[in-house]
Amino acid sequence: MKDSGYVEGENLVLDYQNAQGDQTNAATIAQKFATGGVDLILGIGTSVSQAAAKETKDIPVLFTAVTDPAGAGLVQSMESPGGNVTGTTDLHPEAISKLMEFIKNSIKNMTTVGIIANEGEQNTVVNVQKAEESLTKLGLSVVKAPVTNSSEVKQAAESLIGKVQAIYVPSDNTVVSALNSVIGVGNDNKIPVFVAEKDSVKNGGVASFGFEYFDLGYTTGKMAVEILKDGKKPSEVPARIPESLDLALNLKAAEAQGFEVTDAMKQQVKPENLFQ
Numbered sequence: 001m002k003d004s005g006y007v008e009g010e011n012l013v014l015d016y017q018n019a020q021g022d023q024t025n026a027a028t029i030a031q032k033f034a035t036g037g038v039d040l041i042l043g044i045g046t047s048v049s050q051a052a053a054k055e056t057k058d059i060p061v062l063f064t065a066v067t068d069p070a071g072a073g074l075v076q077s078m079e080s081p082g083g084n085v086t087g088t089t090d091l092h093p094e095a096i097s098k099l100m101e102f103i104k105n106s107i108k109n110m111t112t113v114g115i116i117a118n119e120g121e122q123n124t125v126v127n128v129q130k131a132e133e134s135l136t137k138l139g140l141s142v143v144k145a146p147v148t149n150s151s152e153v154k155q156a157a158e159s160l161i162g163k164v165q166a167i168y169v170p171s172d173n174t175v176v177s178a179l180n181s182v183i184g185v186g187n188d189n190k191i192p193v194f195v196a197e198k199d200s201v202k203n204g205g206v207a208s209f210g211f212e213y214f215d216l217g218y219t220t221g222k223m224a225v226e227i228l229k230d231g232k233k234p235s236e237v238p239a240r241i242p243e244s245l246d247l248a249l250n251l252k253a254a255e256a257q258g259f260e261v262t263d264a265m266k267q268q269v270k271p272e273n274l275f276q
Helices: 023-034 046-055 095-106 122-137 150-158 179-189 198-202 213-228 251-256 263-268
Strands: 041-044 061-066 085-089 112-117 141-146 166-169 193-195 207-210 246-250
Touching: 023 041, 023 046, 041 046, 046 061, 046 085, 061 213, 085 213, 095 122, 095 166, 095 193, 095 207, 112 122, 112 150, 122 141, 141 150, 150 179, 166 179, 179 193, 179 251, 198 207, 198 246, 246 251, 246 263
Parallel strands: 041 061, 061 085, 112 141, 112 166, 166 193, 193 207
Antiparallel strands: 207 246
């Protein structure tokens, strides 16, 4: 928005509110915005975006970092959002399938992948479903280790020892908040841990096909400009996917978790996506 001429304190007022992961807080904040005379509401993540969409049908609502906008009831479809809501998804349609193919092709005698997930999260359900579909097509088996809160993550990871040759952590708020526990199990037992986004590669996952969340936010900001400056209705602005999809690798994590990184793999990775 700054690049489009908006300057905070001059022609732009931003009101940041954090729901702290609490749905009641999200509803209260959404109600405040809906009655507070704002020109646009931005929700980051599925639950807060749903709260905003529920509170108003008149004020434009943008979402970002939502895995399944249609499944979450935010849009009718990506191409034709309908209503007063549109935004960006953090699930590139090819990201999960490319990662599953990478796992199969990179680990010898690969048969089974473990998935740790809290399927009480809407975004996680979609993520896990796509991973299972991809793995099945590749002839691989899946062992799921369900959790309901972050305190259960370490035990779930330990339950996969001896059953799988790799672990996949989807875009799951519960599991990612305790990612260190999964990484610790992977390191101690030489089980490579693959993740759904680049930030988790930085934090100890072996690899992912993903993008920069900054770039996703920038795309969302351009959509805000289309609505606020160009006068478009959200229904006229198609929801968008990440504009890039790149392999990210963590060499230190790979060594700790017994995953062999070849020169061919390194050649696929942009310098800024190679961590060590």
